[in-house]
Amino acid sequence: xxxxxxxxxxxxxxxxxxxxxxxxxxxxxxxxxxxxxxxxxxxxxxxxxxxxxxxxxxxxxxxxxxxxxxxxxxxxxxxxxxxxxxxxxxxxxxxxxxxxxxxxxxxxxxxxxxxxxxxxxxxxxxxxxxxxxxxxxxxxxxxxxxxxxxxxxxxxxxxxxxxxxxxxxxxxxxxxxxxxxxxxxxx
Amino acid sequence: xxxxxxxxxxxxxxxxxxxxxxxxxxxxxxxxxxxxxxxxxxxxxxxxxxxxxxxxxxxxxxxxxxxxxxxxxxxxxxxxxxxxxxxxxxxxxxxxxxxxxxxxxxxxxxxxxxxxxxxxxxxxxxxxxxxxxxxxxxxxxxxxxxxxxxxxxxxxxxxxxxxxxxxxxxxxxxxxxxxxxxxxxxxxxxxxxxxxxxxxxxx
Numbered sequence: 415x416x417x418x419x420x421x422x423x424x425x426x427x428x429x430x431x432x433x434x435x436x437x438x439x440x441x442x443x444x445x446x447x448x449x450x451x452x453x454x455x456x457x458x459x460x461x462x463x464x465x466x467x468x469x470x471x472x473x474x475x476x477x478x479x480x481x482x483x484x485x486x487x488x489x490x491x492x493x494x495x496x497x498x499x500x501x502x503x504x505x506x507x508x509x510x511x512x513x514x515x516x517x518x519x520x521x522x523x524x525x526x527x528x529x530x531x532x533x534x535x536x537x538x539x540x541x542x543x544x545x546x547x548x549x550x551x552x553x554x555x556x557x558x559x560x561x562x563x564x565x566x567x568x569x570x571x572x573x574x575x576x577x578x579x580x581x582x583x584x585x586x587x588x589x590x591x592x593x594x595x596x597x598x599x600x601x
Numbered sequence: 602x603x604x605x606x607x608x609x610x611x612x613x614x615x616x617x618x619x620x621x622x623x624x625x626x627x628x629x630x631x632x633x634x635x636x637x638x639x640x641x642x643x644x645x646x647x648x649x650x651x652x653x654x655x656x657x658x659x660x661x662x663x664x665x666x667x668x669x670x671x672x673x674x675x676x677x678x679x680x681x682x683x684x685x686x687x688x689x690x691x692x693x694x695x696x697x698x699x700x701x702x703x704x705x706x707x708x709x710x711x712x713x714x715x716x717x718x719x720x721x722x723x724x725x726x727x728x729x730x731x732x733x734x735x736x737x738x739x740x741x742x743x744x745x746x747x748x749x750x751x752x753x754x755x756x757x758x759x760x761x762x763x764x765x766x767x768x769x770x771x772x773x774x775x776x777x778x779x780x781x782x783x784x785x786x787x788x789x790x791x792x793x794x795x796x797x798x799x800x801x802x803x804x
Binding site: 530591 | 681686750753756758759801803
């Protein structure tokens with residue numbers, strides 16, 4: 415009986431360790447374990463420069479929404495000259511600071527749950543450049559009728575996260591916080 | 602005495618089921634156009650053949666020219682207080698609280714009559730914890746049915762959460778079914794710890 419209990423305890427500890435491994439990069443396993451703050455979403459943007467520079471043109475996507483290899487591809491001088499159809503060039507120092515912040519807080523270095531899922535889904539293969547192209551994000555939005563997004567003047571594209579995710583700026587993408595413009599009855 | 606206990610248990614299970622069902626209904630009933638969890642099973646050929654229905658599949662150049670669209674965050678929206686997700690969360694936390702209460706509640710003497718053992722605070726709390734664990738798992742399945750996918754593997758936090766939560770509930774139900782006649786403390790505690798670990802992983 416005692417041996418069985420030990421086996422169960424070891425299994426549970428193993429499950430925690432498997433998950434806690436993600437925590438290593440930022441706070442360490444023990445830090446994560448005794449932290450009672452909710453980390454089920456995505457780490458909000460905390461860098462003022464990143465928020466200002468990226469948020470000037472579009473929603474400042476949390477670095478935890480893409481893996482480091484994606485930020486490496488997106489945030490370099492050459493790539494920013496054609497940043498999804500727009501020229502988003504910036505000075506060297508600003509670019510370095512934004513690049514470093516994004517890479518340090520990327521999905522594969524975060525212990526937040528959604529980031530962990532994104533990191534796992536993108537661990538292999540080429541670096542994804544679009545957040546909307548991630549398997550995890552695709553799956554979460556798969557059942558939404560086109561008329562609510564593409565055909566909706568208040569939204570237009572999945573890229574505008576904050577049009578529907580009312581707490582997107584806080585890194586919260588929970589279904590309960592979704593309010594689709596022009597579809598007020600969808601709670 | 603026995604029928605009275607059985608009646609209480611039935612009422613408890615019914616209440617939990619109603620709570621779980623109501624929470625799920627609150628998520629989908631307000632807009633009939635919004636796909637419900639049930640549509641996963643009922644949506645057959647017409648929808649599945651129309652790939653354009655699946656928005657994410659044709660989300661190609663959506664980000665292009667983003668700067669052209671001003672930011673207009675939704676104003677005045679308050680997340681619902683009662684939702685399937687919230688019901689699941691509070692039932693899970695309630696289960697943990699009941700597990701702790703069961704563990705620290707005074708246990709009846711082994712030599713006490715069976716009826717007395719079954720009506721002890723420890724026994725009542727244990728049954729309530731198991732019932733709440735069942736309701737937690739039910740609300741989890743209803744509210745988060747699209748969060749776990751086997752293809753994501755064992756280490757996926759949602760998969761681990763679902764597996765440990767379900768295992769915890771089963772262990773607690775087993776412990777309740779074995780009590781008070783045989784040893785059940787280890788199984789009950791294992792169930793409670795599994796539930797706790799499941800919560801922590803996706804907290």
